[in-house]
Amino acid sequence: MPNEPISMGIQLSQLATFLFSRREAILTNWRTICENDPSLFGVAGLTREEFTDQIPALLSVVERRLRQEPDATSPHQIAREHGRHRWHKGYALHELLHELSHLHETLLGELRTFWGKYVDVSPDVLMVAYQLVGTLIHEAIGGSIARYDEFQKAEATERALNLQRVLDNVNELGRQRGAMLRVASHDLRSSFSVIQGAASLLDMPDNTEQERTEMLQILNRNFPRLAALLTELMDLARLEAGHESMQVKVFDAADLLRSLINSAQPLAAKQSVFLTGDGPANLIVTGDATKVFRIAQNLLTNALKNTVDGQVSVSWSHESQFRWILSIQDTGSGLSSAAANWLSEQLQPVAEAAAVFDEDLPIQPPTASELSGEPVPPDGEGIGLYIVKRLCELLNASLDVETHAGSGTLIRVRFPIQYAN
Structure with missing residues (x-):
């Protein structure tokens, strides 16, 4: 045992x-x-x-x-x-x-x-x-x-x-759309009111030749503005409906941007702006040339509209073997704070080690009027920038903004050099 x-x-x-x-x-x-x-x-x-x-x-x-x-x-x-x-x-x-x-x-x-x-x-x-x-x-x-x-x-x-983030994004998108529609409605009403008033005065029998000439000049100024706004709204509608698709091909970004700068020289001269373009003679990339042109065109037009008797510089270069950069800098009044914050909110890359504007306030906090939802951006500025943002999202391009009241604005867009098939 x-x-x-x-x-x-x-x-x-x-x-x-x-x-x-x-x-x-x-x-x-x-x-x-x-x-x-x-x-x-x-x-x-x-x-x-x-x-x-x-x-x-x-x-x-x-x-x-x-x-x-x-x-x-x-x-x-x-x-x-x-x-x-x-x-x-x-x-x-x-x-x-x-x-x-x-x-x-x-x-x-x-x-x-x-x-x-x-x-x-x-x-x-x-x-x-x-x-x-x-x-x-x-x-x-x-x-x-x-x-x-x-x-x-x-x-x-x-x-x-993730669901909460998606819901927040949907709500923010709805707010942005509402703000864009308020801006568009305001600009459309203003343009139509001016055109209607000028047309009514032009039809009066006792107008002098000078008055008729002035009314025609008003019409000539406002019709292009109205046409541009309607074009922007149509572009926005296509983007929102998902009807925009990428047409990827090889193109020379340097040649495309020089062509844009040449076409914008008359507007620059009208604004007394010195418009220049700097970059390599050739920049061969793969992408959607039409949409890159639209992004550059919207940003350049916005820079020229906000700059009087100053300078606008467009530059382009390789950043690495994977991306290239388009930069547009102006000496204008600067973007509205709300527009700058919103534009770079979701498309901003890693922060630059050294900003061009050396002030410690590249983007100002929104004012009370901006937070109230009033249509602050003038002349459809918000629509053009909204189109830029949506096109950048479509092209997988990142974007960052430096802006300061009275000093101007610098916007950089980083595009992929190639896209997966």
């Missing part, structure tokens, strides 16, 4: 040695069972190392416990790491539980094999072994479920945050 505990200890140690010698076979048999389970789809795509992840460590726990040695590592923590691995491999929780169930089945099969080989093994030894294996699988399931629960909660939180 006194020898029974020693005998049991020896037999448990023999079982531990047996399981260690069978470890590769255990892992192979376990994988075979899992591969034959139609509910486990991801097994075939895992390498041996990926499939057996952390399981050898769990088997070591069984062997140490059979030898009545303390755990070197918590099986709960081992199972958490295994659960993390399976999560990142795209396993559903029920797939992980099926795998552990098959591991349990495999280990019980090994105990039966051991009993068949060593027929004199005490039933108490097998009972202890069954209990140890059952406890280990229970701990493994608990650790894996805990890890999955953490990941699912984190994923749910991230999904909720």
Whole structure:
């Protein structure tokens, strides 16, 4: 009788040695069972190392416990790491539980094999072994479920945050659209009122020749402005409806921008503005030349409209092997604070190490009138900049703004040099 505990200890140690010698076979048999389970789809795509992840460590726990040695590592923590691995491999929780169930089945099969080989093994030894294996699988399931629960909660939180961001973006887009429509309505009413008034006066029979000439000059000034505003509204409608698509081809950005600058020289002369273009003679890129031209045209037109008796500089260059830069700087009155903040809000790249404007206030905080939603940007400035922003989003171009009242504005647009097919 006194020898029974020693005998049991020896037999448990023999079982531990047996399981260690069978470890590769255990892992192979376990994988075979899992591969034959139609509910486990991801097994075939895992390498041996990926499939057996952390399981050898769990088997070591069984062997140490059979030898009545303390755990070197918590099986709960081992199972958490295994659960993390399976999560990142795209396993559903029920797939992980099926795998552990098959591991349990495999280990019980090994105990039966051991009993068949060593027929004199005490039933108490097998009972202890069954209990140890059952406890280990229970701990493994608990650790894996805990890890999955953490990941699912984190994923749910991230999904909720993403949904909230989407909702905030939708609400902001609605606010922006409302502001653009107020600006457009204001400008359209103003232009139509001027045209209607001039036309009515022009039709009066007692007008002098000088008065008729003045009325015609008013009409000639306002018709182009009205046509430009309607064109912008049509461009905006196409962008909002998703009817704009990219037409990618190879083109010379330098040649395109020089052409734009030449066409804008009459407007620059009218504003007494010195308009220049600087950059390499050729800048061969891949992209949508028409949309790049529209972005540059809107920004240049806006710069010229806000600059009187000053300078506007357009420049272009490579930034890296992946991107090129278009920059437009003016010495005008500066963008309205709300427009500058809004324009660069979602398209701003990493901050420049050294800004061109050395003041510490590149963008001023919005004023009370700007926050009230009144149509602050004059002459449809908001619509043109909104079109620029939407086109930049379409072309995967980033944009940043430096502006200061009385000093002018600098806008940089960074375009990809190539687009994926």
